[in-house]
Amino acid sequence: MTNEHDSVIEELKKHPSALISAYEAVADEVADALGPAPALRWAQQGVRIASQGPRAWEAATEYFKASPQVVQTIGFTQFERWAESGIELTAEAPVIAASFFRASPRVLPTLAPRHIAGWAGLGRGLSKGTWKSSSLAARFFDVSDELVQQVNFHELQLFVSLVQTLASRSYDLAAEALVLGQRVLPAVSEREELISLAKVLAETSWREVRGSFEAATRVGNSVDRRLRPRYFALSERLARQGLGNVSAFMVESAQSLGLLPQELQTMVLERAEDLADTSAEAVSAFLRTAPNVLDRISPAQLDTWFGRGLEFLKENPDAGIAYFRLESARAETLLDQLSSSIELEKVHGLLRMYSNALAGTEVELQESTDITHRNIGWVSVEFATTDGKSVFLPPTVDLRDTKSENFAWLKVVTTHQVGHLEFQSFDFDFHAPSASFNDYREGIAEGIGATPGTTEVASFFDLFPVRAMAADLFTATESARIDQRIVEQYRGLAPSYERVQSDALASRGPVEMMPAQQALMEMLVRQSLGQTNARIPSPYAAQAKQLAGLLRSVRNREATVEDSAEAALRMYYTLSQVPNAFVPLDDWEDVDLSKAGFDEPTLEEIVERLRAEAEEAQEEASGDEYESPDDVDYRGDFKPEMVQLLAQMRGQAEPGEEDGSESAQGISQAELEQALRESTEIDFADDAEVTTVAANMMKEMGADAPQNPAGSGYNQIPHVDEEGGPLEALEPRSYAYDEWDFRANDYRPRWCIVQERLAVSGETAFYNETMHSYAGLIEQIRRQFESVRPEMYRKVKRLPEGEDVDLDAGIEALIDLRNKMTPDERIYWRRNKDERDVAVVFLLDMSASTAEAVEESSRESDWNAPGDPVAYTAWLRARRGETARRPYKRIIDVEKESMVLLMNALETIGDRYGVYGFSGFGRENVEFYVIKEVEELFTDRVKRRMDKVAPLHATRMGPAIRHATSKLAGVDAKTKFMFVISDGRPQDRGYSREGVEKEYAVQDTRMALMEARNIDITPFCLTVDRNGHDYLRTMTGDLNYEVLPDIMELPRRLPQLYKKITL
Amino acid sequence: MANQTQLYQQHNIEEYFIDKEPFYLEVADEIDIFEAAYAQRVPILLKGPTGSGKTRFVEYMSWRLNQARKRDGRADQMSPLVTVACHEDLTASDLVGRYLLEPEGTRWIDGPLTRAVKYGGICYLDEVVEARKDTTVLIHPLSDHRRLLHIEKIGEVLESHPNFLLVISYNPGYQSALKDLKHSTRQRFIAIEFDFPPRDLEGPIIEHESGVDRTTAQQLALLGEKIRNLIGQGLQEGVSTRLLIYAGKLIEHGIAPRRACEVAVVWGLTDDHETQASVMEIVTSIFP
Known part of the structure; x- marks a missing residue:
């Protein structure tokens, strides 16, 4: 033992004395840490290193110096591997090994032990046996610590391979790159992409490598994080295609992308990618001009503009590039044209409010494609129409030259559709009396023995053998009535309206080419559009005047839809007697119809005629078969029969009807098909289509107003009868609550178990990002809230009365009195008694429906939510998996963001608040997540949750409300509030009673809110469900709720509301 | 100074009577209800949105009751109308009275409520929820069988004049929970609900008040009706009859109707740009 140790010392002494002193300085420490045997091994390794070559002792010195720290960081086995790596490096060149050892104490704490050898290998790979390469490798180890801390090993490998590539050209460049990488890489999150791009550039120009590294930091500031990988990939593609100045491209394009919000960045980048195959230069031009272009036209229009540009580019690259640079007249012209068109999306909110105001009921505005997609009988995309609840408008209008004229056209179209609602076209009642006619409808029905149809309108049309003609007459008359009422009532709109009418007139075909019956029909349509002089076939002048007189009779403000029907009925009598045959061209005349009147036929005559016609129809029709006149563009599709049919079905699907809960649909599919077949409002290709449409209608109406995009809540959970009795809260942090059964008018005791859990912790990144992206709004909110705070606590001075005399003011007053002057009487001060003592809880709806995307709602997937609990859970899981990597925002994200903003504001005014989320499945498991307790401080932990x-x-x-109530009850505050933020009506498995599915949940919630109110908590419900008015009014009693038409409003609105309600 | 005509009239609060008949159109049976309540001295709560005619109604009733007294030869029993617009800083002593500092000491001065109690007036507290909470201390004993006013500062209790009646108004449209009327207060009054008059009644009101021609008045009433359809969908409150009358007055003075509506109605109604734009579209549809 000692011998061996002595021999080590001997060996070490052969080298310069620095080595032995380095050894001695640390020997004891290392021996303590490792124990005697390994320590000896450690020392021997040192000797081995020193013996590798002439200057190897230097490396060994560094080895000893580094040892104590390295020993502490890694275990002995790893330690040996580390030493081995060092020995290999020493063999390569001692200077590299010295750097390696020197860097180790800083690098190893962050480097995974399995990568130690790899790391050493990276450095060795840089060394090519020359002096310069050794010094590069040494340099690599010197900068390693910062790189290793920020960059993962894989990225490090890539980077080193980039350095190698550069080194093959110049060691100086490579060394420079190392330093640059050390500085830039930690700041960039898409390192792999950047390095990959740099490698491509390294082939051509070092300058570009450096430039791209420097540009990369800017990209980080301006391009959205989710888009950056794609952005770098695009840059790389361009570099591969030989774009000369990639770094300049990056600087410029990043800057211009930075001007766009995230959605638009995505869009622009996608387009740029499409261009990349064709022309790199065009990409660069397009990215540069995109913000400018998007200033003038909408994102949807960008597609059109871009598409045209792409065509030009393919024909002629130079022209295309000029186009995208906006240096071409064609690009400008198209921009002008596009920018003058009106997109419904842009004016949607405006027109929706306008329509609501005019109609006096809630009207949804949608694109006409929305109703054609539903395949429930509407097929025309260009036409405006209404289904009685929503108005459908064309998505874009570009008929006129300027924006304002296009808007005027759209406004006329909207007003006409809304006019049908405002002036009650769809309230037609077969039996209701008209204002100015003798009512023949009932008499005729009796006379010809007609049976009532599915709807009121159908009953009326059923009277006529040629249903199409009756429908056309009714449409013309009713449209004329509506137009008349609109022009009369909305005089400001009249000029635009009349212009649209005269345009419609001008676009109609020559009447002389029509057979007589159709010609007279055409005359009526034209008259309804305001034409007073008509060209008519002379043989039927009398009939023409009769028809015109009838039409005139409904054009007054007293006329109702029943008047239109009575007029249409009489018109039919006249028109059906005119043979539909051509009249020689010289047998036409112009007549003035502005004063036309009509003769009243008798009921018997009409009945007689209808009977005869019905029999006639069995045999042979005279002349050509009747054809409907051309449509009038601005009036769109008028389908009273369909609207009434839908309304009828909707009415049945409504809750609250105590009877007939079993068959929610009173109209059976077969009846519906029958009604559709009879109706002339829809053209069916074949019978199968009838079935499809009918099935769609049934589905629609059953699914309760599915025309809502985001926020409509998901599919109805089918009713499940709850079995079993009261539950016990056995687990810790679980609580049992009663549930209100409004049918029984009593509570179900301990019916629900609320499981309280701490919400899972995540990262604070969400919080920080929200704060970042709403910086402007936050500033605004903070200012608003701060403006409230000071006066809350301030001592108010100079009052005419108060708690005590304000000394200064009192002395002044005394002086004044002594001077025989009238003193200021305001000598008191008072503490403002409204000291703020508010506690509030927020309940966030965490139901599955909040996963819905805010921008593009994926409706289909939503409707297919299965009812069976097992399948439902599976469905949810799949759905959540889908959304794990979502590039879009969900409802819940907006809820969260708004909450963050509000929390931030609450911190400034010092209100106490708790934030909780709730969800669950079934009464045994109501999940209640604590995000922040009322008394908890706002810490990073809360941000993470x-x-x-x-x-x-x-x-x-x-139950969630009840639990929150019990939480608030324990808080001592003068004023207490509860905010419930949800995206739809309450629903859960078993949260219902047979037949009153929706009502049960609403009533229980109402009760829970009342309970809160009873202990002086003011509840407030905020929802983004547009159908919210229906149930929230019941749920909250009176005014304590708000329906947000657009979820994106939430971040702005929530703090406003809070302020308004509580301040 | 002497030959300058005085263009204003000055009354003591208790001597202010309404001489000219205020224009008021009855919507339902509110006049009968008020008279019956007054006869029994039951305090009255007027509920309704701003500009729906609450104040005008009180003025009209005050006038009407005094006319009846005149007719019956009780002109000496005329009842003044004391109106107090309540605000956040209105305290009990603003209503009851206070000491004024004077060079030679202090002098007590009665507040409007005290005067109404003493002289048998109708005291109308407009927007009562706005006032400080300490005012309820005064309102409660005055609005039940006691009909007493405590004046703590001078240690007096006033029994009301037999003609005295308390009328308060309140706008339930404010959502703020802090501005709600307490139940203990609320349940001392009978309530008359006000809403904006229907179009065919509002037209004549606008016509009368602003002096515009019938067509324009009807158009303004139509505008009012349409705008009120938006309550809850962008608007917190509908446009008041008052604003419509102002618009009418501007039109009468020669301002173009669209412009008049813009300044009187649209901008006054909301600050939200989209809502403004929507309302403006309604205006441009109605007015040429």
Whole structure:
């Protein structure tokens, strides 16, 4: 033992004395740490190192110096491997090994032990046996510590291989790259991509490598994190294609992308990728001009503009590049044209409010494609229409030259559709009296023995043998009535309206080419559009005047939809007697119809005629078969029969009807198909289509207003009868609550178990990112809240009365009195008694439906939520898996962001607040997640929990509210509030009673809120479900709720609301 | 100074009577209810959104009751109308009275409520929830069978004049929970609910108050109706009849209707740009 030790000393002494003193300085420490035998081995390794070559003792010195720290960091086996690596390096060149040993104490704590040899290998790989290469390798070890701390080993390998590539050209460059990498890499998150790009550039130009590294830091500041990998990949592609100045490209494009919000960045980048195959230069031009272009046109229009550019580019690269640089007239012209068109999306909010105001009911505005997609009988994409609840408008309008004219057109179209609602076209009642006609409808039905149809409108159309003609007459008359009412009531709109009408008139075909019956029909349509002089076939002048007179009779403000029907009925009588045959061209005349009147036919005449016609129809029709007139663009599709049918089905699907809960659909599929077949409002290709449409309609109406995008809540959970009785809260932190059964008018005792859990912790990144991305808004909110705070606590001075005399003011007053002057009487001060003592809890809905994307809602997947609990859970899991890497925002994300903003604001005014999430499945398991307790301080822990708030299961609101109430009850505060933020109605498995599925949950929630109110907690419900008005009014009693039409409003609105309600 | 005509009139609070008939159109049976309540001296709570005619109604009723007294030869029993607009800093002593400092000491001065109690007026506390909570101490004994006003500062208790009646108003549209009327207060009053008048009644009101022609008045009433359809969907409160009347007055003075509505209605109603734009579209649809 001692001999061996002595021999080691002997060996060491053969080298310069620095070595032995380094050894001696640390020997005891190492021996203590390792024990005698390994310590000897350690010393022998030192000797081995020193004996590797002429200057190897230097490496051995560093070895000894580094040892104590290294020993502490890694175990002895690893230690030996480390020493071995050092020995190999020493064999390569002692100077490298010295660097290696020197760097080790700083590097090893962060480097995984399994990578030690690899790390040494990286350095050795750089050495090519020359002096310069050794010094590069040594340099590598010198800078290793910072790299290793930030960069993973794989990335390090890539980087070293980049350095090697450079080294093959110049060692100086490679050394420079090392330093650059040490500085830049830790700051960039997409290192792999960057290095890969740099390697491509290294082939051509070092300058570009350096430039790209430097540009990379800017990319980090301006390009969205999720997009950066793609961005670097794109840059690399361009570099491969030989784009000369990649670093300049990066600087410029990053800068311009930085001007765009994240969604647009994605979009622009995608387009740029499409261009990359064709022309690198065009990519660069496009990225540079994109923000400018997007200033002028909308993202949707960008597609059109871009598409055209791509075509040019393929035809002629120079022209294409000029186009994308905006240096071409064609690009400008198209931009102008696009920017004058109106997109529904842009004016959606505006027109929705406008429509709501006019109609007096809640009207949804949607793109006409939305209704055609549903395949429930509407097929025309360009036409506006309504289904009685929503108005459907064309997605873009570019008929006119300027934006304002296009908007005026859209406004007219909207007003016309809303007009049908405002002036009650769809409230047609077969039996209701008209305002100015003798009512013939019932008499005719009796006379010809007609049976009532599925709907009121259908009953009316059923009277006529040629249903299409009756429908066209009714449409023309009713549209004329609506137009008349609109123009009369909305005089400001009248000029635009009349212009649209005259345009519609101008676009109609020549009437002389039509057979007589159709010509007269056409005359009616034109008259309804405001034409007073008509060209009519002379033989039927009398009939023409009769028809015109009838149409005129509904154009007054007293006329109702029943008047239109009565007029249409009389028109039918006249028109059906006109043979549909061509009239010679010289047998036409122009007549003035502005004063036309009509003769009243008798009921008997009409019945007689209809009967005769019905029989006639069995045999042979005279002349050509009747064809409907051309549509009038701005009036779109008018389908009263369909609307009434849908309304009827909707009515049945509504809750609250105590009877007939079994067959929620009063209209059976067969009846519906029958009604559809009879209707002339839909053209069916074949019978199978009828079945499809009917099935779709049934599904639609059953699924309760599915035309809602985000926030509509997911599919109804089918009713499950709950079995079993009260539950016991056995587990720790679980609580039993009663549930209100409004049918029984009593509580179900201990019906639900609330499981309280601490929310899972995540990262603080979510919090920080939110704070970052809403920086502007936060500043604004903070200012608002701060403006409230000071006066809350301030001592108010100079009051006419108060707690005590304000000494200064009192003395002044006394002086004034002595001077015989009227003193200021405001000599008191008072502490403001409204000292703020507020406690508030927030309940966040964490139900599965909050997983819905905010921008593009994936509706189909949503409707297919299975009802069976097992399948449902599986479905949820799959769904959550899907959304694990989501590039879009979900409802819950917006909820969370808003919460973060508000929490931040609350911190400034010092209100106490708790934040909880709730979800669950079934009454045994109502999950209640604590994100922040009321008395808990706002720490990083809270921020971390916030991060992991995610969509879970269903929404059983009642018990969650009760639990939150009990939490608040324990808090001592003067004023208490509870905010419930949800995205839909409460629902859960078994949260229902047979027949009153929706109502039960709503009533229980209402009760829970009342309980809160009873102990002086003011509840407030905020929802993003547009159907929220229906149940929230019941749930909250009166005014304590708000429905947000757009979830994106939430971050702004929540703090506002809070301030308004509690301050 | 002497030959300058005085353009204003000065009254003591207790001597202020309404001489000219205020214009008021009855919407339902509120006049009968008020008269019955007054006859029995039951305090009255007027509920309703701002500008729906609560104050005008009180003025009208005060006038009407005094007319009845005149007719019955009880002109000496005329009841003044004392209106107090309540605000956040309105304290009990603002209503009851206070000592004024004077060079020679202090002098007590009665507040408006005290005067109404003494002289048998109708005391109308407008927007009562805005006042400080200490005012309820005064309101409670005055609004039940006691009909007493305690004046702590001078150690007096006032029994009300037989003609005295307390009327308060309150706008339930404010969502702030801190501005809600307490139940103990609320349940001392009978409540008359006000809402904006229906279009065919609002038209004549606008016509009368602003002096515009009938068509314009009807258009303004239509505008009011349409805007009120937006309550809860961007608007917290509907446009008040008052604002519509202002718009009418501007139109009458020669301002173009669209512009008049913009300044009187649209901008006054909301600060939200999209809502403003939507309301403006309604305006441009109605007015040429």
